[in-house]
Amino acid sequence: MPIIETRELRKVFRSVKRTPGAGGALKTLFSREYVDKVAVTGVTMSLEAGELVGYIGPNGAGKSTTIKMLTGILVPTSGLVRVAGIVPYERRSENARHIGVVFGQRSQLYWDLPLVESFELLRAIYGVSPERYRANLDYFTELLEMGEFMGTPVRQLSLGQRMRGDFAAAMLHDPQVVFLDEPTIGLDVVAKEAIRNFIAGINRERGTTFILTTHDLADVERLCRRIVLIDRGTLIFDGAIETLRDGYGTHRTLVVELCEPERHVEIDGAEAELTTPTLARFRFDRRTMSAETLVRRVTEKYPVSDISIEEPELESIIRRIYREGYVAEPDAQPIAP
Amino acid sequence: MRFRVEPYVEFAKKAFAREATYRMEVFTNVGSLLVRLYLMKMVWTALYAQNTAPAGVPLHAIITYTTIALLMSLVLEIDGTRIIRDRVREGSIATDLMKPINLPLYFFSDGFGQTLLHAMLIVPSLLLALFIVHIDVPSPFVLLAFAFSFALGYVVNFLLNFLMNTIAFWTLETFAIQLIVRWVSDLLGGQIVPLIFFPGFLQKIVLALPFAAVYSTPLLIYVGTIPPSSYPAAFASQLAWGTGFAILATFVWRGALKRVVVQGG
Numbered sequence: 001m002p003i004i005e006t007r008e009l010r011k012v013f014r015s016v017k018r019t020p021g022a023g024g025a026l027k028t029l030f031s032r033e034y035v036d037k038v039a040v041t042g043v044t045m046s047l048e049a050g051e052l053v054g055y056i057g058p059n060g061a062g063k064s065t066t067i068k069m070l071t072g073i074l075v076p077t078s079g080l081v082r083v084a085g086i087v088p089y090e091r092r093s094e095n096a097r098h099i100g101v102v103f104g105q106r107s108q109l110y111w112d113l114p115l116v117e118s119f120e121l122l123r124a125i126y127g128v129s130p131e132r133y134r135a136n137l138d139y140f141t142e143l144l145e146m147g148e149f150m151g152t153p154v155r156q157l158s159l160g161q162r163m164r165g166d167f168a169a170a171m172l173h174d175p176q177v178v179f180l181d182e183p184t185i186g187l188d189v190v191a192k193e194a195i196r197n198f199i200a201g202i203n204r205e206r207g208t209t210f211i212l213t214t215h216d217l218a219d220v221e222r223l224c225r226r227i228v229l230i231d232r233g234t235l236i237f238d239g240a241i242e243t244l245r246d247g248y249g250t251h252r253t254l255v256v257e258l259c260e261p262e263r264h265v266e267i268d269g270a271e272a273e274l275t276t277p278t279l280a281r282f283r284f285d286r287r288t289m290s291a292e293t294l295v296r297r298v299t300e301k302y303p304v305s306d307i308s309i310e311e312p313e314l315e316s317i318i319r320r321i322y323r324e325g326y327v328a329e330p331d332a333q334p335i336a337p
Numbered sequence: 338m339r340f341r342v343e344p345y346v347e348f349a350k351k352a353f354a355r356e357a358t359y360r361m362e363v364f365t366n367v368g369s370l371l372v373r374l375y376l377m378k379m380v381w382t383a384l385y386a387q388n389t390a391p392a393g394v395p396l397h398a399i400i401t402y403t404t405i406a407l408l409m410s411l412v413l414e415i416d417g418t419r420i421i422r423d424r425v426r427e428g429s430i431a432t433d434l435m436k437p438i439n440l441p442l443y444f445f446s447d448g449f450g451q452t453l454l455h456a457m458l459i460v461p462s463l464l465l466a467l468f469i470v471h472i473d474v475p476s477p478f479v480l481l482a483f484a485f486s487f488a489l490g491y492v493v494n495f496l497l498n499f500l501m502n503t504i505a506f507w508t509l510e511t512f513a514i515q516l517i518v519r520w521v522s523d524l525l526g527g528q529i530v531p532l533i534f535f536p537g538f539l540q541k542i543v544l545a546l547p548f549a550a551v552y553s554t555p556l557l558i559y560v561g562t563i564p565p566s567s568y569p570a571a572f573a574s575q576l577a578w579g580t581g582f583a584i585l586a587t588f589v590w591r592g593a594l595k596r597v598v599v600q601g602g
Contacts, residue, residue: 096437124347
């Protein structure tokens with residue numbers, strides 16, 4: 001049985017229609033015209049226990065609306081949602097026991113109190129047994145190296161320290177599912193790596209399911225095998241990162257350093273671009289032309305000092321999808337069942 | 338699911354500890370109380386020197402009234418539910434909703450913890466106040482009735498604050514409303530001037546308002562204007578306000594929650 005399941009999950013926000021201007025404001029006071037904004041247009045997905053999924057989309061795509069419905073703090077307009085067998089919004093409190101949340105931009109720690117006191121409070125809230133609490137706290141303290149600032153008031157912690165505290169706080173009650181919303185935002189590379197190692201470790205050792213929402217695609221590349229893309233409220237891709245890469249990887253870029261500066265470059269069958277007068281980039285479809293053919297054509301036409309082929313970065317793929325929309329290429333298989 | 342008291346005890350303890358970290362504020366409160374007390378004493382003494390005692394209340398009784406009112410304010414002026422407003426504005430109310438807890442009860446325990454710390458200031462403040470004024474001490478029975486009435490007033494006051502802070506779910510900002518309500522309730526609640534000083538008709542109105550349940554009723558019990566024979570009626574009226582506000586708060590809270598879970602806050 002999947003641990004998270006949604007079917008045709010939909011959320012429409014309704015707000016009072018506002019007419020601009022002072023007269024409009026007055027009109028708004030008395031008229032009750034509504035505008036509906038569809039935030040999520042029918043999302044169907046299913047996650048098995050122990051998966052680590054990247055949930056990606058541009059701002060306003062409907063990511064956090066989906067997450068809110070999964071955590072039970074938002075009632076869907078229609079559709080089905082189930083987390084660990086529970087319909088979250090019907091039994092919010094019970095659902096809360098199975099889930100953990102980490103918001104990169106918001107802390108659930110007690111600002112004025114030493115870090116350890118927030119943990120004690122969470123122990124009381126979730127009714128974690130003293131043995132379990134001890135064991136988890138020792139484990140996280142070691143893994144996240146929190147020993148030296150356990151007694152420091154949270155407001156005096158660095159962002160990296162605070163994030164580590166927030167991670168431990170979200171995991172103390174052994175949740176089955178953890179939602180991560182931009183967990184590495186604003187962190188330096190070392191702290192980012194520490195957090196990523198922690199997520200990967202917990203996922204591996206405890207089989208905790210993670211849904212990772214982030215704009216930092218390095219997080220996703222490092223942690224997730226599966227990626228779910230959402231745009232304008234609709235799922236546009238659900239599958240392995242490799243599938244996405246292969247689907248878009250039909251296009252490669254040949255980067256060529258020229259011996260002599262050029263004003264203009266052109267090759268049949270490739271999109272050419274001059275980055276600097278001596279650096280040209282040729283984007284080509286590997287199904288219609290082999291790299292070898294392109295290299296030959298280029299070297300025949302221009303004196304070349306160096307050549308390399310660029311694999312598409314996940315980031316550039318996603319950027320292209322945001323810009324152009326997802327277009328499934330014939331040999332790619334989007335929306336896995 | 339089984340209800341557990343532990344989290345709420347823990348909330349109160351943490352709120353207590355949190356308040357204790359603001360030591361300067363705590364001392365300032367005591368200082369400001371003493372200044373206010375001194376000024377009130379000067380005002381009343383000057384007024385009484387010019388006029389006959391209004392409503393048959395002698396000067397020492399009014400000084401006692403004022404002193405006790407100020408000591409009560411140490412506790413009653415703590416708006417324990419302002420965290421509702423803060424958390425709604427920051428949006429962290431969403432994380433609170435993701436916890437397996439009863440939120441209004443959480444706010445109450447948190448407010449209670451804050452109050453407890455400030456309540457500890459009552460005795461030292463009283464001792465310091467005795468350097469400025471002399472106060473009457475009634476019989477233990479009256480003191481007990483006063484304490485009970487004070488507790489009821491505390492609950493009414495909490496619910497009043499809770500209601501106002503919950504407005505934040507709709508308006509985000511409640512400061513102006515709260516300031517107005519605070520002034521009105523200080524004046525009409527009998528914190529500054531005993532309500533029995535209001536002229537006939539007006540007195541009937543202000544005594545019937547909920548604000549009287551917070552300060553006036555316990556204070557009038559303390560100074561003896563409400564005799565033991567009227568205690569049941571006084572308590573009943575406080576209880577009625579408490580119950581009424583509790584029902585109202587339940588509805589408003591439900592509306593607020595609905596707004597969050599349907600509109601997304």
